[in-house]
Amino acid sequence: MTAPRYSLQRNALSAALVTALAFTATSAFAQDSNTASATAQTAAKDSADKATTDKPKELDNIVVTGSRIVRDTYNSVSPVQVITREETTLAGFNSTTGVLQSTGVTGGAAQVNNAFGGFVTDGGPGANTISLRGLGATRTLVLLNGRRVAPAGSRGSVGSADLNVLPNSLIDHIEVLKDGASSIYGSDAVAGVINIVTRKKVDDFRFEGQYNATEDGGGDQSRYSIAWGTSGDSFDVSGSYEHYNRNELTLGDREWTRCNTDYRGNGIGGLWGSGDTIDPLTGKPKCYPITGTGSNGVTINTIGTNTQTGVAAQGATGTTFNRWRPNSAVTTGLVGFEGVGGGQTTNTNIRDTFDPRMLNRSLISPVEVDTLFLQGSKDLGFLGGATAYFEVLGNQRKSSQTGFRQLSLDYIKGSPLIPTNLQSSTFSGPTNTSGGRNVGVRAFIGFGNDTSSQDVDFWKGLGGLRGNFFFADWTYDASISKSTSDATYTQQSFLTDRLAQSLNVVASGSGFACVNPANGCVAAPRLTTATIAGQLPQDWVNFVFRPVVGTTKYEESTANFNVTGPLFNMPGGKVQGAFGLEYRHASINDTPSIDSQNGNLYNLTSSAITRGSDSVWEAYGEMEFPLLAHVPGAEELSVNVSGRYTDYHSYGSDTTYKIGALWTPVKWFSFRASYGTSYRAPALFEQFLGATSGFLSNQNDPCNNYGTDPTSIRAKNCASEGLAPNFVATQSVAVLTAGGADAGLKAETSKNLTTGIILQPELPTAWGDLSFAADYFDIVVDNGVSRAGATNILQLCYDDPQFRSGGGFCRLVDPRNPTSQALTVHDSYVNLSQDKVRGWDFTLRYSHDIGPGTLRATTQLTHFLQQANKLFADDPLDDVNGTLNNPAYAGTMDVTYKVKNWQGRYGLEWIDNMDSADYLGLTAAQRQVFNFSVPNYYLHSVSLQYTGDKWQVTGGVRNLANKTPPVISSGAYNRVGNAPLYSGYDYVGRTYFVNIQKTF
Structure with missing residues (x-):
């Protein structure tokens, strides 16, 4: 099975809105991926906390995620959502993984988390990944301080960043760009970019501890960390160490499972x-x-x-x-x-x-993570006032699953x-x-029970120089990095x-x-x-x-050189440019146990060695043209263009581009729009995954006991194969999977259109401050690299009125074995003809001084209009929008009230009702038998925080009403208990948390 969490955080609406348009002080944080200016970050936080409509403060030069242009304001043509450390603490998250996989970031799109330990997932069991817009983790780029986080995990399908490796205790804020940015960052930035920004200029010693305890037992989380740093006139160094532990939650720990x-x-x-x-x-x-x-x-x-x-x-x-x-x-x-x-x-x-031993299976698999992070810089006084800088990230994950x-x-x-x-x-x-x-x-x-486990060691080292370039006001940044993920995986x-x-x-x-x-x-x-x-x-x-043991090693090396500075003047100001070169080389070597290679694992998959490498050279440029400024009808009018030439060793060359515009006719209204393309070569595992033979239970044969519903399309198709209505499948379904390099797998391309408006009316002071943003997105991926999923292939084939004569998914299902009637499904990596996602993001923020304190409320809503794909060019688009695990609507609301040292928070997370009856083609009679619909799902959270001179305590309750997931019938979807297997639902129940921070 292939599969593809919720909670809520406050978006600092100002961040989501204003980072892109820079006309309000509630703008997003901006992070300099080259200089990471501490002054700029501090000013950004002060600005967001003030939450007024004043003109933005003058800032040191910064770089906003989604652009490489150095600027002294927050304006950008793309929407950026910012999540601060304060917000994640108040919301009760115990890890960055929980933050990024929450509904507020994902818009309800399904994510791979620790509830998927018993399923075949990319990165292997225990890996946690992020997929924006529901387009998959390989199309979402994760950055740490503006630079790529290399893939990590186990088994042959390692191809995305594992969120477990991030240094939680030293993170300052997170920037989420929900817009294509391949021309800026290269491959993977198809659906968006996640930029994790660490604190800089740390001059203290901080201890932090947090414990999340579930009311019904099982699944508790704990995290303990120390962070330290020192700085002088010409240097700074800081670091952190943390230990994170999540206990196992079993099916027997919850009544509903x-x-x-x-x-x-x-x-x-x-x-x-x-x-x-x-x-x-x-x-x-x-x-x-x-x-x-x-x-x-x-x-x-x-x-x-x-x-x-x-x-x-x-x-x-x-x-x-x-x-x-x-x-x-x-x-x-x-x-x-x-x-x-x-x-x-x-x-x-x-x-x-x-x-009864089935209830010992993992509902949430346990994990222990140790993370060490060091960063620093030193002014050298030569090479254009150069500053040398470095980062070292070391991470060890020990995860396991009970089956x-x-x-x-x-x-x-x-x-x-x-x-x-x-x-x-x-x-x-x-x-x-x-x-x-x-x-x-x-x-x-x-x-009885069996166990599998993974030990993953991840290391990343980075070093670089930045300083003034040869031309006035120009700067350069050159860096190299090396990452290694070394995993051992064991199963019985x-x-x-x-x-x-x-x-x-x-x-x-x-x-x-x-x-x-x-x-x-x-x-x-x-x-x-x-x-x-x-x-x-x-x-x-x-x-x-x-016990059988396999090993996986993934290595990635990157070299980057970038220059940025002014080019010439225009009526609205100086034209800014950024230009650079980048080289990346990656290799994967997954060696399953010899018994797996030889097909000697009884009733389990056989796996061949996955081994391959690829490299890419890229040249890129970006220019921003301030056409007009501070004139009637154009407080600001600017255009940003960027382009990238990409040359893969495996897939040849192509170019991508992006053009965007920002227009602020009056101070309280702005309009932005961008259109861009991308070019993504298949990930290494998509190219080189060793041939794997597996199986599905005979219960997955679509014709098993098909006579119970003799009027269905499926019954007609099964009968056409000469099967009796009481046919009972006795043979498992063979599933053949392999990488697509030898089968002519092609690179995928995409187009991304984003348009939006921001309203920030200048209300009377007594009315408070109001901001509203609406952004439309439209992403089309052509030749998308993916697997359709063996279960999906079978269901879509046998529920197709044209069946084998119509092509489609039936092309991937071999004719039945004439003797045993067994089925064989081909679920290798192929170029899906098209993936298409369209929708709207809405953000509303209100702040007002009430009584002795300040009230702030933020509401964020994502409305998908379409979530569709087709496998072959002559197939119709298959739209799953609004069906199970693909909500058409998802939203969060966050309300805080702060009085002096005290701050309280209420959070609401909502996932829309979903219904798959029409999608599955159920007849009126079948709708009386099968329930494939779920109602609206709400989660409530509350917390209270007190901040002292050098200490802070936060406590609260997540899932206040102890809401359990909704239930559906068996027959079409993977389930946990009777609930859909879906990351948007909370499986652990009411949870109490306390966070303590002490600075020395």
Whole structure:
């Protein structure tokens, strides 16, 4: 499965609005990626805190994210949202990851976080990434002090920055550019840019500790850090160390995940859940069934045989069966067993599908992170008044996940391990554990829990020089950096060869011995009721169930040279320019365990080595033309143009450009617009991912029991393949994945249009200050590099009225195996024909002195008009806007009231209702069975802060109402409990937090 958090923070609306237009003192912070002027940052914070409509203060030269032009004001043609450290502390975030993955930044777009540990995600389990506009993490560029943060993670699909590596304790603020900026920053800046800005000129020693405790237990977070620094007339140095820990939250820790049901209707307008399978053993809806996608159960405590006459289990029908459950009371037919499948029994939920150990699985996977960060500069007094500077970032992540494993154990026909009354059974032909012989009996055993873990070491070193260039008022900046991500990943797996070896036995005395005793072989347990129930000898488990280890190394080197300064005069001022060269080289080397490479992981994927490198040379330039200033009809009129020439070793060359304009006809109104292009070569893993074979459960076969809805499009398509309405898939779905370099994968291009207005009326002083901004965005990605997802491919193919004759996603599904009816899906990296995202961002901010203090309220809203894609050029656009996990609306509200040393905050986060019924093409009858809609979702948070002379205490509650996620039916979407697997919902519940800071 491929998958693609919420909370809320205040946007400093002034930041989001005014950074782009610079006509209000509530403008965004601006950070100098070359000089990182502490004076400028301080002035920016003072300005934002004042929140007036005064003319912006005169500032030292700065650079606003989204531009390389040095300026003395905050004006820019692109909208920038700024999140301050104070805001994140008041909101209760315990990590920068939580901030960036919150609704206020993402606009409701799904993110990969610690709830995805059991799914295949880019960067491997435990990695947390950021995707703006829902366009994917590889299209969002993350910067630290204006420079790239290299990818980090484990396994072969490392290609995006892991937010775990960021130095939380020394961060001053975060700048979010929600606009394409490839002509400024190069590849990846398709949907936007995240710039993490650290504090400079630190002259103190600071301790900070924060603890977030969940009310219901599990998932607690703690972070402890120290930061220090010193500076003089010609130097500064500062650093930080922090330790972050997040405890595991399991499915058993929350009531709403303890009993995953199908949550279906009865088709006649009954309550949701009334159509669920009733477990004959409990008389209640079955927990963790195996009905379809999102049911999350698995067959256990069952054996498979050829069809035989026997006694039906409670809830089953018929007299012949091929699935059986132990029952010592049965004395006829298959003695000691009752029938739970096959024959006339088509409801597979009659079988046992739930093991209490399933609740030990990770809902939120645990992680420990240690981060060390050092930065400094020294004035050299030569080379144009040069200043040498450096940064060193070291980070170690230890993450793990707990899963649950089913063991399908194939007993060879005629094996002495099979009891006498089953010796005549032939369940299937040869398998990879039967040594080329037929399988007599297959045991479906609830094996228990397994673990996987990742140790990732990330290092980045950067050094550079900046100073005055040869021309008057021109400056230069030259830097080089090297980043390395070195990971070891471990998982527990059954080894196919050892299983086969242990099942090939002969009688020996009172027991059994391996025919081939190599490697200390231990004979498999005899097929008994205890074995089927999962009571397995530990010495045998130790022999066949082994830890397997892989390694991943990702390296990136960058060299950059940039000059900036004035060119000539125009009526509105001096034309400014910035020009530079950049070189990047990256390499990946993922070496899975030898057993994975050899396909020796039983019922798991096989993976080949992923190894490759790429490099790119780029030349770029940017110019800003102040056409008019301080004249009637044009308080400001300026145009900004930028261009970049890119030459990849792998994909050749191309050019990108961006042109933007800013017009302020009167002081209280401004208009901005920009249009740009981008060119992104596929990430290394998208090019070179080693061929990987995997599988989906047979329950993912779209035709499994398709006769339950004989009028559906899917039923018609399944029937066309010659399958009976009661077809039960017995074979897993093969999934073949690989990088696309050898298949002609092409670079992707995109176009980005942004237009917006800002209103800041000059109200009477007694009315307070009001700001409003509205920005329209339209992004189109052509030849987008992506995987469609095997489950999605199958569903879209079999729900297509034209089916295989219509092409589309069915082109990626091979015809069924004529003997086994098994399916094979190709889910490699391809060039999607088009991705398209359109919508609006709205920000409203109001501040007013009320009583003894100051009230500030900020509301931010994102409205998507379209979130669509198509796989092939002749396909129609597939718009998912407003469907599950793709909200059309998402917003936040933040209200603070500050009186002297005290400050209180109320926060609201909202995600719009979503409905997938139309998207899935459900008929009126199906809508009475399947609920694929969720209501509006609201989260409330409150906090209180006291700031002393050299200390500060903040405490509060997140998810004040202890809101749980909404529920949907099984059958189309991955779920957690009955809730959609979606980062926008809070899985942990009400959380109390306290943050303590002390400066020495």
